[in-house]
Amino acid sequence: MRLGELLMSAKLITNSDLDRATQRQQEFGGRLGDQLVAVDAISRTRLEAFLNQIPAEPERIADTGIGPPELMTLLIKLIHTSRLATVLQFTEAIKLPPQIVEELVQTAIARKLLVATGAAGLAMYYELSEQGRAWAQEALKASVYAGPAPVTLKDFCARVMRQKVTNDKVTYGNIRAALHGFDVSDALINQIGPALNSGRAVLLYGPPGNGKTTLAQSFADVFKSVIYVPYSVMIDGQIMRVYDPSLHQPVHQEATSPSVFSGLRREQHDARWVPVRRPFIVAGGELTLEMLDLRYDPVTGFYEAPLHIKALGGCFVVDDFGRQMVSPATLLNRWIVPMESRVDYLKLHTGKSFSIPFEALVIFSTNIDPEDLMDPAFLRRLPYKIEVGAPSLENYLAIFRNVCEKAGVPADEEVLLQIIHKITQEKKLEPAAFHARFIIDQVVAFARFLEVPPRLDLEWVDYALKNLKIRADKPKP
Numbered sequence: 001m002r003l004g005e006l007l008m009s010a011k012l013i014t015n016s017d018l019d020r021a022t023q024r025q026q027e028f029g030g031r032l033g034d035q036l037v038a039v040d041a042i043s044r045t046r047l048e049a050f051l052n053q054i055p056a057e058p059e060r061i062a063d064t065g066i067g068p069p070e071l072m073t074l075l076i077k078l079i080h081t082s083r084l085a086t087v088l089q090f091t092e093a094i095k096l097p098p099q100i101v102e103e104l105v106q107t108a109i110a111r112k113l114l115v116a117t118g119a120a121g122l123a124m125y126y127e128l129s130e131q132g133r134a135w136a137q138e139a140l141k142a143s144v145y146a147g148p149a150p151v152t153l154k155d156f157c158a159r160v161m162r163q164k165v166t167n168d169k170v171t172y173g174n175i176r177a178a179l180h181g182f183d184v185s186d187a188l189i190n191q192i193g194p195a196l197n198s199g200r201a202v203l204l205y206g207p208p209g210n211g212k213t214t215l216a217q218s219f220a221d222v223f224k225s226v227i228y229v230p231y232s233v234m235i236d237g238q239i240m241r242v243y244d245p246s247l248h249q250p251v252h253q254e255a256t257s258p259s260v261f262s263g264l265r266r267e268q269h270d271a272r273w274v275p276v277r278r279p280f281i282v283a284g285g286e287l288t289l290e291m292l293d294l295r296y297d298p299v300t301g302f303y304e305a306p307l308h309i310k311a312l313g314g315c316f317v318v319d320d321f322g323r324q325m326v327s328p329a330t331l332l333n334r335w336i337v338p339m340e341s342r343v344d345y346l347k348l349h350t351g352k353s354f355s356i357p358f359e360a361l362v363i364f365s366t367n368i369d370p371e372d373l374m375d376p377a378f379l380r381r382l383p384y385k386i387e388v389g390a391p392s393l394e395n396y397l398a399i400f401r402n403v404c405e406k407a408g409v410p411a412d413e414e415v416l417l418q419i420i421h422k423i424t425q426e427k428k429l430e431p432a433a434f435h436a437r438f439i440i441d442q443v444v445a446f447a448r449f450l451e452v453p454p455r456l457d458l459e460w461v462d463y464a465l466k467n468l469k470i471r472a473d474k475p476k477p
Contacts (some may be wrong), residue, residue, distance in 0.1 A: 003032050003051075006275060008040070009251040012050060017041035024228030053162065055155075055228050055270035061100055064272075065152035066234060071096070072104050073139050076113055077146040080136035086123045095148035095231065095271040108132070143301030145239045148231035148346055151272050156233045156242075157357055163227040163313045164359045165278060166199040167352045170171070170222055178221035182214060183402065183433075184396050195384035196222060199275040201339050201362045203321075206388040208367040209434035211353045213282075215388060216317050216363050218279035226251050227313040228273035232302075240294065244310055250278040276451045281307055281361075283303050285323045292334055296349045307345070321366040321373065328373045332381075335362065339381060396420060403436040405445055408454065415456040422461070427469050439464040 004022070007013045013021075013036060017071050020037040028035070033051065058171075061071065071094075076431065078084060078093045091101045108114035113132035117125045128136065140146070146214075151159075175189050195202045196219065204212045223429045231243045270277070281293065295304045308316045322328050338344040338358040347353045371380060379385070391399060395417060404411035419439065423429050442464035447454035 003054075004036075006054065006226065006251070006269070007036070007050065009275065010050065011224065012046065013041045019455045049285060053228075055159065055162060055273045057097055058100065059097070061103060064096065064100070064149060066149060068104070068107065070234070070237075071100075071149060072107055072113075073135075074146070074149060075101070075104050076108065076128065076132055076136045077139050078368055079114070079126070080133060081140070081146045085125045086115075087126075087129065088123065093148070095390060097271075141301075143239060145232070145241070145300065145302040147241075149232040149272050150232040150239055151230045153233055153235045153354060154293070157355075158228055159228060159230075159273070160312050160357045160359050163225070164199065165223065165313060165361050166197065166359075167226050168223045168278070170196040173224050174224075178416075179215075180218065180221070183391070183398050184215070185392075185395070188388070191384075191386045192219075195386065196361065197383065198359055199359070200383045201335075201381070202384045202386065203370060203382045204363060204365040204369050204386050204388055206367070207390060207430065207432065209308070209432035210388050210390060211433045212365045212367075212388045213319055216315075216319070216365050217280070217282070219315055219361075220278075220364070221341075222315065223264075223278040225278055226275050227278055227475075228269070228309075229276050229279070229313075230268075230273050233305075233352055234349060235263075236350070238348055238350070240305050241302060242272050242305045243276075244305075245447045247281055247307075247310055248274065248279055251275040251277065268456065280317070280320050281311040281314070282317040283307055284319040285325070287318060287324045287326070287331070289326050289330065289334060294346045294348065303348070306346070308338070308358070308360060308362075309346075309356060313359060315361045315363060317365060319365050321364040322368040329375075329378070332374060332378050354366050390431045392431055393420070393431070399433055400436040400440075403440045404456070407440050408409045408439055409443060410455060412456050415458065415461075418458065419456070419461055422465055429463060429469060435468065438468060440465060 004013070004018045008015065008018065017036065017039065018041070021393060023033060024039060024462065025035045033047050036042050037047060042050075061068050064071065075090060075094055079090065082089075082093060086089055087098060087101055087105060090105065091098050094101065096104075105114060109116070112129055112160070113135055114126050115129050121156075136309045170193055172193060175192055192215075203467060204210060204216060208292045209403050216219055229243045229248055231241070240428075292306050292308055294306060296302075297304070318324075321331075324331060333392060337388045339362060342358050343355050344358040345353055345355050361371055363383070370385065395460065397407055400419070402417050403415075420431070423435060424431060429435075439461060443460045444454045446457075446460040446463060
């Protein structure tokens with residue numbers, strides 16, 4: 001991505017700012033960053049701080065940290081598996097700048113692995129020789145990885161340390177804005193804020209149905225920074241894939257005028273790193289210990305990074321903690337070292353161990369009493385314990401009003417009070433945040449069935465309440 005796209009994605013400049021800067025660049029030349037400062041779109045200090053966070057594009061093969069033989073082998077595999085033919089295609093596939101790709105191409109030609117087949121316009125076309133195809137097939141037997149060039153473990157660790165989640169300042173306003181109308185008391189926000197700012201482990205607990213998961217998921221919108229995740233990392237000659245399009249949210253170019261970037265000098269970052277929003281990864285009852293270890297596939301010949309490593313720089317939520325197939329004590333034992341020392345240790349199938357800074361905010365969410373889940377020693381290691389309890393009567397009513405408004409159901413205050421009476425007195429249930437959505441959804445479904453506008457008809461409400469709880473509690477013998 002170009003510098004302008006990255007700055008807009010980070011909300012540091014606007015589309016109008018970029019238009020003004022590019023017009024000035026077309027007139028006077030120079031770097032885009034300098035023109036943005038000149039038109040007062042961004043301060044020099046803030047621009048330099050932002051630029052210092054961007055992985056610098058390598059100028060030479062040595063700058064990649066990966067050996068020439070490994071890069072050439074990867075390029076040959078990419079050409080073979082993706083049927084690539086031009087340097088432009090090679091560059092896009094391996095995510096290295098053209099001058100490095102050109103050098104690799106010339107080496108491959110010198111070794112008779114690649115041959116030029118002719119030119120079309122300004123593009124030279126290439127294809128693998130018989131020797132090159134044999135080379136590719138042999139390399140694919142060792143590892144089928146054929147993707148962007150990896151970064152080194154050293155560079156990955158350094159990058160993790162540079163983009164800690166604690167770099168983002170969390171304020172009351174950040175949290176309130178991220179809740180998107182979710183009704184949370186100021187007292188609860190005052191507990192959440194310091195926890196998020198600390199970057200330390202958080203335990204959300206309380207009865208089911210009061211929004212612990214929704215609350216945890218809203219934290220994703222608290223953090224606004226753009227961070228960089230590598231496609232893959234090379235560790236002792238082995239490849240570990242990190243970027244996961246199903247989990248990472250890449251930053252895309254904001255809408256701009258068609259001419260904004262045309263003909264301008266590119267100021268790009270190292271394309272082996274993907275600019276993404278801070279990761280927010282949720283694992284529930286399916287979480288196992290194996291998912292927290294390196295996964296080596298003997299068929300493909302490379303590794304997949306564990307979930308919590310993909311969450312570095314962001315949040316890792318263990319939802320429904322205590323419902324996993326593995327016991328809470330076993331799971332917590334796995335987390336003790338990473339949570340306290342901020343370092344995790346992983347092992348290759350070759351037996352080699354290595355460490356990675358563990359800079360992710362871990363959030364445990366549970367419906368189970370924490371004292372039933374873990375002993376006091378474990379509880380001490382969770383510095384922030386936040387109870388998400390039943391809503392007050394005032395909040396309970398507010399939730400019903402909000403849900404009614406969103407569903408297009410007139411919120412009759414008297415009927416709402418009757419509904420709350422039925423829930424708390426007749427059904428003997430504690431108020432829970434999910435009740436409103438549960439009941440109103442069923443009222444709307446009933447109205448649709450009758451082909452009439454939805455309303456708070458007590459007969460329809462009674463139908464919903466029967467589904468909320470099958471029968472009132474029977475007296476104990």
